[in-house]
Amino acid sequence: MKTIQSIFKPHLVPKEVYKGGKNIPASLKRIYKLSSNENPLGASPKAIAAMKAVLDKIDVYPDQTDIRLREALAQDFEGQLAADQFLGGNSGSEVIDIILRAFLNEGDEVIFSNPCFLPYSVFSRWYGAKQIDVPLLAPNYDLDVEGILNAITERTKIIFLTSPNNPTGTYIPKAVLDDFFNRIPKNIVIVFDEVYRHFADAEDYVTALPYVLEGHNVIGLNSFSKTYGLAGQRIGYGYTTATIANYVRLIQKPFLLPLTSIEAAIGALNDTEFITETVKTVREGRTFIAKAFDELGIKYWPSQANFFIIDPPLPEMEFTDKMMDEGIMVRPVSQFGAPGKVRITIGNKEANEALVNALRKIMGV
Incomplete structure (x- = not known):
């Protein structure tokens, strides 16, 4: 006799699932959450004001489409892209999911490079895709372009690139990307995760924009x-060619985004003062923490994001627990493909100083 399990899709048999960072325990009165890469300044004041202005309208359905947000994004990109080249979603993670649903069939292949954001592999498995991991190259977590090109088959549909990368904080130089896009087959979709782009200041850092403009x-x-401080509103977007965007939009649900999220995002895009202050805070904090790591002899990787990945001075879970005892939440990232490593978010000045003090205490210096 068949059981209920016989109707389950075999590729959905539980393996690994994405687990977000922990919330602050209610029992602790003073703690710095440096585990989830959230904005060190909170949320954009203009975003908060925009949300409050529509609270008396949450009893009715929101916009049927995300067109107002897409128009605001087109303006934010200074007219380099048209509104129909954007895709909205309930977080960057949902945009990933929408893209995978649009392009993947069972048996197709997805390439990603660990250490990386876990949903690349987890979400693609939902649709029966085969996951191909071409790990970043040691010791600097460089992209293995040759490895990716050699891993491509006739079933390859999507390749994930990330710059700056989560959890390593490293980036892909423009010369490497130029070479990659010149050699990649034209029938593959590249998902270029640039969620942390505002924090990058390397001279040869580049986003996906020039490659979209070239028609890739x-x-x-x-x-x-991250930059806008709206993690709790769960809103993200993608931009691409009009052909791809219009195709992906065919499977988007109506009333996709909550009213408060739409208003908050539009308000945040207009809050240039907050964006500037956020980026300044992160970059100054990055310099401060890197100097402390150097003084303490902690192995870390130069970061272009709002976090660092480190080799902790103790085993990762022991280190995480001891940091929690000192009121600092950090994130072990074995689940992201970086065994033994810990990711630490850059906070505001007070949080960064508390972090360094906790490290000194734990290391006895």
């Missing part, structure tokens, strides 16, 4: 959770 099959993935 690339989707620039973005989120309002």
Whole structure:
């Protein structure tokens, strides 16, 4: 006799699932959450004001489409892209999901490079795709362009690139990307995750924008959770060619985004003062923490994001627990493909100083 399990899709048999960072325990009165890469300044004041202005309208359905947000994004990109080249979603993660649903059939292949954001592999498995991991190259977590090109088969549909990369904070130089796009087959979609792009200041850092403008099959993935401080509103977007965007939009649900999220995102895009202050805070904090790591002899990787990945001075879970005892939440990232490593978010000045003090205490210096 058949059981209920016989109707289950075999590729959905539980393996690994994405687990977000922990929330602050209610029992602790003073703690710095440096585990989830959230904005060190909170949320954009203009975003908060925009949300409050529509609270008396949440009893009715929101916009049927995301067109107002897409128009605001087109303006934010200074007219380099048209509104129909954007895709909205309930977080960057959902935009990933929408893209995978649009392009993947069972048996297709997805290439990604660990250490990386876990949903690349987890979400693609939902649709029966085969996951191909071409790991970043040691010791600097460089992109293995030759490895990716050699891994491509006739079933390859999507390749994930990330710059700056989560959890390593490293980036892909422009020369490497130029070479990659010149050699990649034209029938593959490149999902270019640039969620942390605002924090990058390397001279040869580049987003997906020039490659979209050149007509490549690339989707620039973005989120309002980091720079704009809207992690709780779960809103993200992608931009690409009009052909790809209009195709993906065929499977988007009506009333996709909550009213408050739409208003918050539009308000945040207009809050240039907050964006500037956020980027300044992160970059100054990055310099401060890197100097402390150097003084303490902690192994870390130079970061272009709002976090660092480190080799902790103790085993990762012991280190995480001891940091929690000192009021600092950090994130072990074995699940992201970086065994033994810990990711630490850059906070505001007070949080960064508390972090360094906790490290000194744990290391006895």
